[in-house]
Amino acid sequence: MIKKIKKDIMNRFKNDQKRLDHILGVNELMLELSSIYGVSLEKASIAALFHDYTKNDSLEDQKKYLSNYLIKRYKDTPQAYHGFSAAKILEDFYHYDDSEVLTAIKYHVTGRKNMSKLGKILFVSDYSEKNRTHKEAAFVRDLAYQDLDAAYKQAVIGKINHVNQKGQVLDKNQVESLMSVNSNIDLLSVVQGELEDVKVKDLKIFDFEKTNPFYDYFIIATINDRQGQAAVSRLKKAIKNEIRHVEGKTGWILIDANSIIIHLFKEEERTFYGFDQKFLGVKRIK
Numbered sequence: 001m002i003k004k005i006k007k008d009i010m011n012r013f014k015n016d017q018k019r020l021d022h023i024l025g026v027n028e029l030m031l032e033l034s035s036i037y038g039v040s041l042e043k044a045s046i047a048a049l050f051h052d053y054t055k056n057d058s059l060e061d062q063k064k065y066l067s068n069y070l071i072k073r074y075k076d077t078p079q080a081y082h083g084f085s086a087a088k089i090l091e092d093f094y095h096y097d098d099s100e101v102l103t104a105i106k107y108h109v110t111g112r113k114n115m116s117k118l119g120k121i122l123f124v125s126d127y128s129e130k131n132r133t134h135k136e137a138a139f140v141r142d143l144a145y146q147d148l149d150a151a152y153k154q155a156v157i158g159k160i161n162h163v164n165q166k167g168q169v170l171d172k173n174q175v176e177s178l179m180s181v182n183s184n185i186d187l188l189s190v191v192q193g194e195l196e197d198v199k200v201k202d203l204k205i206f207d208f209e210k211t212n213p214f215y216d217y218f219i220i221a222t223i224n225d226r227q228g229q230a231a232v233s234r235l236k237k238a239i240k241n242e243i244r245h246v247e248g249k250t251g252w253i254l255i256d257a258n259s260i261i262i263h264l265f266k267e268e269e270r271t272f273y274g275f276d277q278k279f280l281g282v283k284r285i286k
């Protein structure tokens with residue numbers, strides 16, 4: 001399968017050395033990253049070799065492979081068509097049906113929320129393979145060897161910046177992928193920063209992201225009266241759209257910020273309610 005695809009790609013792009021170099025560059029980087037992150041090398045290679053299969057085809061030609069829904073859905077960002085048309089050809093003409101590979105190819109242009117590891121590796125490799133000359137390429141590529149998620153985040157942000165600079169329209173998937181790489185972790189760092197600024201004591205952040213469906217992080221910290229009120233008013237300003245409610249006044253303040261639950265205790269109450277003991281085995285971020 002890989003041999004046949006490779007031969008077809010070499011032939012298809014024989015008059016476009018630049019595109020061919022890019023495709024082979026993506027393939028090389030994807031193989032390296034996939035072996036680091038435990039992704040199937042065969043899947044990685046097929047995704048890499050095929051991802052830009054229809055890149056040089058006219059939009060009219062590509063539309064033949066797209067449903068009416070997709071044509072409409074991406075009409076303002078038709079550069080996204082080539083991911084979907086390539087996936088369709090791979091599926092229909094090569095009879096290849098691995099959904100992870102097909103999905104990675106479909107969304108390699110815009111990214112999306114909940115990308116698979118393979119999808120992230122394709123997205124990052126497409127953005128940063130060695131033939132890419134833009135200024136973040138080398139940085140993202142180096143980062144990818146250390147931390148795939150961080151590299152994916154940088155690639156998503158970098159690509160969105162390019163779109164903005166060119167004055168093009170952002171696709172909803174791009175906005176969602178940006179939110180998915182940015183939202184919670186940034187919200188958490190804002191909350192943490194505000195609490196640290198008012199000098200709460202013994203701040204602990206428990207990570208429930210994978211284990212609790214209702215919230216992602218649970219924070220406890222020790223306060224005095226002044227710090228408690230200061231923390232509440234600062235958080236109400238800093239993350240006002242996230243705060244669902246605030247409860248309690250002295251001794252124990254509960255702030256429900258959607259994905260983050262914050263409990264601020266005075267010393268005595270903290271000992272009394274004993275959350276530190278209850279969450280002893282829970283993974284901590286701080």
Ligand SMILES: [Fe+2]
Binds near residue numbers: 052055108126
């Ligand atoms: Fe592409």
Ligand SMILES: [Fe+2]
Binds near residue numbers: 022026051052126
């Ligand atoms: Fe590409």
